[in-house]
Amino acid sequence: xxxxxxEEKVREAPTPVAGPSFWPWFLQRVTGAALLILLTLHIVVNxxxxxxxxxxxxxxxxxxxxxxxxxxxTPAYWVLAVLxxxxxxxxxxxxxxxxxxDYGLRGTGDxxxxxxxxxxxxxxxxxxxIGLAAFIA
Amino acid sequence: MYKPIxxxxxxxxxxxxxxxxxxxxxxxxxxxxxxIIHIIVIGNSVRGEDAFDDLLGIFENPLMLVxxxxxxxxxxxxxxxxxxxxxxxxxxxxxxxKVLFWMAFIVALGVFIGSAVAVRNIIVD
Numbered sequence: 001x002x003x004x005x006x007e008e009k010v011r012e013a014p015t016p017v018a019g020p021s022f023w024p025w026f027l028q029r030v031t032g033a034a035l036l037i038l039l040t041l042h043i044v045v046n047x048x049x050x051x052x053x054x055x056x057x058x059x060x061x062x063x064x065x066x067x068x069x070x071x072x073x074t075p076a077y078w079v080l081a082v083l084x085x086x087x088x089x090x091x092x093x094x095x096x097x098x099x100x101x102d103y104g105l106r107g108t109g110d111x112x113x114x115x116x117x118x119x120x121x122x123x124x125x126x127x128x129x130i131g132l133a134a135f136i137a
Numbered sequence: 138m139y140k141p142i143x144x145x146x147x148x149x150x151x152x153x154x155x156x157x158x159x160x161x162x163x164x165x166x167x168x169x170x171x172x173i174i175h176i177i178v179i180g181n182s183v184r185g186e187d188a189f190d191d192l193l194g195i196f197e198n199p200l201m202l203v204x205x206x207x208x209x210x211x212x213x214x215x216x217x218x219x220x221x222x223x224x225x226x227x228x229x230x231x232x233x234x235k236v237l238f239w240m241a242f243i244v245a246l247g248v249f250i251g252s253a254v255a256v257r258n259i260i261v262d
Contacts (some may be wrong), residue, residue, distance in 0.1 A: 003232040010228035029226065032219045039212060047255075062197055062259075065186040085176075092169035099162055124176050131180030 028094050031087040038084045045071070045080075069135045078132075085128045093117040157218060157238040164215040171208065202256040210249025217241035 046063050071077045097105075097113055105113060182189050195201070218241045224230045230237055 003234060007228050007231040010225070010231065029223050032216075033223065036216050036220070039216070043209060043212075063193065065182065065189045068182075069186075088172055092165070092172050095165045096169060099166070120173075124173065127180050128176050131176070131182050134182040 024094055024097070028091060028098070031091040034083070035087055035091060038080060038087065041080060042084055045077075065135070072132075072135045081132050082129070085125060085132070089121045089124055089128075093121045153235040153238055157221075157234075157241075161215065161218050161222070164211050167211060168215060199256075199260050202260065203253065206249055206252035206256045209252040210245055213248035214241060214245035217244055 046067075072081075094117070097110075097117055100113055101110070178192065181192050196205075218238065221230070221234070221237045221241055224237075225234070
């Protein structure tokens with residue numbers, strides 16, 4: 001069976017070293033595993049544990065500003081939000097680069113893509129933090 | 138993860154592993170696009186409570202809520218298939234790759250159906 005042989009090959013392959021191609025691969029897996037927990041919390045907290053009572057809400061149970069503002073009085077929700085923002089941006093944008101690498105992106109093109117994705121990531125992170133801070137202002 | 142360039146342009150048989158690989162890429166691109174839109178929409182909080190709630194009101198109709206359930210399903214598939222890929226990197230379970238894909242797919246489908254039922258309960262309420 002081809003997969004059994006492949007498993008042997010993967011097992012016998014040298015341990016990845018901390019070179020330039022190691023860290024994106026490693027962090028993609030670390031953020032992915034972390035997002036499994038963080039995103040589950042995010043979805044459950046926002047759609048199951050809504051605390052604000054809004055009388056004119058046409059469909060009850062949906063997120064309104066006050067829900068988020070009330071929640072952000074607890075520091076743990078801030079930690080969750082900032083970690084989510086950072087991890088999900090890295091995971092998503094690095095994933096885009098991974099796809100381009102699959103299609104043969106190398107060298108100068110790769111450096112341009114890294115620069116562009118870093119720019120988009122940092123802009124989105126800054127914008128996200130400003131948006132989150134608005135809830136506690 | 139890294140394949141030879143020319144392999145990308147060969148006709149590939151749509152077997153289970155290829156379908157899993159393709160769905161992981163497509164769901165990843167979709168979720169990244171959604172993420173950027175999500176950050177922009179939630180960033181609308183800088184305009185204050187009323188503006189924020191008015192904008193979120195757009196998403197408070199049955200069609201959008203069903204799409205929300207679909208989003209949760211796509212997230213669940215990407216996450217579960219992602220666990221499958223991490224196991225493969227650790228040389229665990231490659232020989233069960235097909236059944237693991239179908240497990241991820243079926244559980245994600247279950248998450249979608251569960252979310253859709255929750256959405257239905259909100260709408261009917």
